[in-house]
Structure formats: structure tokens, C-alpha cells
Amino acid sequence: MPKRGVVHQQFELQYGNLKSGENIIESQMETEIKLIHTADSHIGYRQYHSEKRRQDFLDAFSVVVNDAIDMQVDAVIHAGDLFDSRNPTLDDILDTMSILSRLKTSGIPFLAIVGNHESKQYTQWLDLYETMGIATRLGTEPYRIGKVAVYGIDSVPKSKIPLFDYSVFDGKGTDSHYNILVMHQLMKPFSFGEWDCEEVIQSVPFDVHAILLGDYHKYEKTKVGDVWVTYPGSTERNSTAEREMRSYNVITIGSAGIDISRRIVLTREFVFISAVLRDNSRSYEEIFDTIKEYDIADKVVVVEISGDSSVSVSYSEIEDFLLSRNALVPKIQDLRTGKGMISDVSIGVSFSDPDEAVKGEIKNMNLTNAGLLIDEIVRDPFIVKSKVDALAEERISALIEGMDFKNPIKQTLYPVVDRERSSQVPKEYYKEVDSENIDKLSTEGSAESTRSEKIIEKEVIKNEKKPAPRQYNLGDYL
Numbered sequence: 001m002p003k004r005g006v007v008h009q010q011f012e013l014q015y016g017n018l019k020s021g022e023n024i025i026e027s028q029m030e031t032e033i034k035l036i037h038t039a040d041s042h043i044g045y046r047q048y049h050s051e052k053r054r055q056d057f058l059d060a061f062s063v064v065v066n067d068a069i070d071m072q073v074d075a076v077i078h079a080g081d082l083f084d085s086r087n088p089t090l091d092d093i094l095d096t097m098s099i100l101s102r103l104k105t106s107g108i109p110f111l112a113i114v115g116n117h118e119s120k121q122y123t124q125w126l127d128l129y130e131t132m133g134i135a136t137r138l139g140t141e142p143y144r145i146g147k148v149a150v151y152g153i154d155s156v157p158k159s160k161i162p163l164f165d166y167s168v169f170d171g172k173g174t175d176s177h178y179n180i181l182v183m184h185q186l187m188k189p190f191s192f193g194e195w196d197c198e199e200v201i202q203s204v205p206f207d208v209h210a211i212l213l214g215d216y217h218k219y220e221k222t223k224v225g226d227v228w229v230t231y232p233g234s235t236e237r238n239s240t241a242e243r244e245m246r247s248y249n250v251i252t253i254g255s256a257g258i259d260i261s262r263r264i265v266l267t268r269e270f271v272f273i274s275a276v277l278r279d280n281s282r283s284y285e286e287i288f289d290t291i292k293e294y295d296i297a298d299k300v301v302v303v304e305i306s307g308d309s310s311v312s313v314s315y316s317e318i319e320d321f322l323l324s325r326n327a328l329v330p331k332i333q334d335l336r337t338g339k340g341m342i343s344d345v346s347i348g349v350s351f352s353d354p355d356e357a358v359k360g361e362i363k364n365m366n367l368t369n370a371g372l373l374i375d376e377i378v379r380d381p382f383i384v385k386s387k388v389d390a391l392a393e394e395r396i397s398a399l400i401e402g403m404d405f406k407n408p409i410k411q412t413l414y415p416v417v418d419r420e421r422s423s424q425v426p427k428e429y430y431k432e433v434d435s436e437n438i439d440k441l442s443t444e445g446s447a448e449s450t451r452s453e454k455i456i457e458k459e460v461i462k463n464e465k466k467p468a469p470r471q472y473n474l475g476d477y478l
């Protein structure tokens, strides 16, 4: 890609001009290099269907960039998941562009890799920004900042990690004093690790001094031998499981070596209110009294219900109370049943079931049994795409075999069932919600994937009568 080389050079020139022009004496001594390491901005995430929350994610990234400009760092390194989705909206793309342009105006390079959430099949969003000259996509070619060389590996799906070919780095070593590797993975030695830092350090043909990571949303810092390994944490709360303050890293490389310090990003407050139900008639009063003890205006409020499981309360009544006290997002988590509730005002709008509408239309089309059968297979959300052909063929063969051509009476071998798993479909045709078909997890503390949470959310909305089984913390994504 010749274009990448051009952009790369521009930044190097810019950097060179700044440093040599400014302090010649200092550069003869050890010039200190300061970097910001951030990740998991998830721009475009409309958490709880809230436009304000979308803005919050953008604002958090903006804060990091403002700090970078205030500190006049030598570069901002982004370790993946700049966007929440591989299909960000035009607003997301433009808003991000204007933030990155501020960095560019201040002469600060933005160096990034592709995360699992935003990863497209071929050309990436980062390539667009790189073409515009406001970002550089890190890779096997070292990006040099003085005595530091920075490399990157885009997010690798879990199943492909064992196949990773380290020879892509052959001949890419430099005479730099420090080599930094940027990755978006769950790494060992952390307990949640899927790929071992040790292996990576051994396998790349240059000495690694720091591995700057993204994907795990909680701040972490450790050493593997002499190599620093750190996650800066996400810059906004992607779920109620992310209770700690959000943050990014400041990496200082000077005569004393590498120093990594954590900087807090102030984000919208989440308030957790514990309501214990007792077997009496004053349950609402008690809950409301508890809520009144908190300042909840403009905050995401999570009421965690526990206690006597025989006491029934209306979640919507509690939500209404929270809204009446100006909560931004009211959420109920019923710890007694392990169930979360749809706690979003926008879902309250009633609309006819789209599946019913489609079903009606299909009825009007007077399809044959085979046609109906194929329709059913194609639209079944639980059947893996790659199995659709095989399953359709198998079912139609069975249908043909079962037909009596002398007496062509309409018959249904497999009745068209509602959108639930038909017992007649063999298990191997079904998607497993936790399988690798779905983007892998990026949460902290829990093994639930953010994607599967979102998918479950869609199912719940679609199929109100039959909500998918959920754990209470899955409600985070509603």
C-alpha cells in the first residue's frame, strides 16, 4: 500500500521538525518520549438506546484527545475498538474524524490497530482515516518515534490465534532502543488470556519492551520478564459490570526506561441502589424511600432487587419513579430471579410484530410446501448460514420422497412452526449463542460476550412472548 508509506513519512517529518527545532541540547541528552495509550472507545455505541449515551462514548474519547493535546504527547496509540461496530453511522464517522483532526492540527500522530468490534472484511475504517492523513494504521512496518519503534497486530479471532504467522515480522527489526507492540487480544498471563504474551515475546524477531493492549475493558498492568504488559481500560462503561473509574495510560520513555501511569477519565455516573424486599405491603414505599436517598439526576441508575422472592413488584412502576426523579436511564436488576428487565423507555413504544407481518405476507404468496420450507430455514435465526444449503437440500429430498405423485394432496412434512427451535432440526445446524460465530468477548470479570448480549436483546424485542433466558447482568445491553 503505497499511500500508507506517504502518510507515515509526513508524520515523521512533522515529528522531526518539532524536536530538532525546539531543544537541541535536550536531544543530545536523553529525549523523553511521552505517549498516550488508549483503547476500547466504542464510539457509536447507543447504550440503552440512548442518544445521550452515544454522545458519552464520543465525549470520553474526546477527553483523551484533549489531554493528549494539553500534554503535547508525541503520539496517541489506540489499541483497537475505536468504533463499537463494523458499521458505524455517518455521524460516528464524521464526529470521530473531527476529533482526530484536532490531534492532527496539534501535530500529534494517531497510531491505531483494528479491534474485533470494528473489524471489516477488507478495507478498514482506519484506512479511510489514514488516506485522509489523520491516522496511521500500525502493522509489521515499524513506526518510529525517535528511539522508539511501534508495531501492531490487528485483532485475531480466537480460533486463528494458533495459526498466527510470526514470519510477517521477519526482517522488520530496527536499531531502535525500544520496541512497542500494540495488540487487541485477551492475553496471558492474565487469567482471562487466550494468547500468551510469553509466546509473542519469544516469537517476534525484535526485543519487545512493552505490549500495549486493548479488548479487556478493565485497567491492568503487569510485567512478563522485563516486558510491560498493560490494558488501559475502556474509556466509557460498556456495561454495568464496568464499575471502576475508566482510564487511559500515559507511557513515558526516558533515560530511566519505561514508565506507565494510569489517568482517570471522568464519565457519566452509574448509581447502584440496592433494594431488599420484605414480606409486607410497604414494598414500593421502602424502595422509593431508598431511591430518594440518592442523587440520581442525569445518571444511569440500576436498582438491584433482592430479598423475599414471594414479593412481587412492578418493574415499570419503579422505572417510572426513577424517571420522575430525572434519571437518564432507569434499570432494574432482579437478583432474586436472576432476570434483567427491559428498562428502556424507547421499547415502550408498541409496534406490530415484524415476524407476524412477514408470515402474513408469505401466506399471501401461496408458496408450495417446498417454498415454505426453504423460507423457514432461511429465516430461522438459530440456523448457521453455512448449513442452510445442506439443510434445505436434505429437507426437500425428504419432502419429495414423502410425496405421493398419484394423489397430490397438500401435505406438510414439517409444519411451519413459530420462531422457536424446532425439534426436527438436528442440533448441529444451530448456532450456539456463545460460540465463535459471534464476536468474542470484551467484558471484564464475566465470561459473557458483549455481542451475545446484544443478540439476546434483539431476540427479546422481536419475540416478546418468549424472552431468551438471560442472566441479570445481560440486561446491561438493553
Ligand SMILES: [Mn+2]
Pocket (backbone or CB within 6 Å): 040, 042, 081, 115, 117, 215, 216, 442
Ligand atoms: Mn472492546
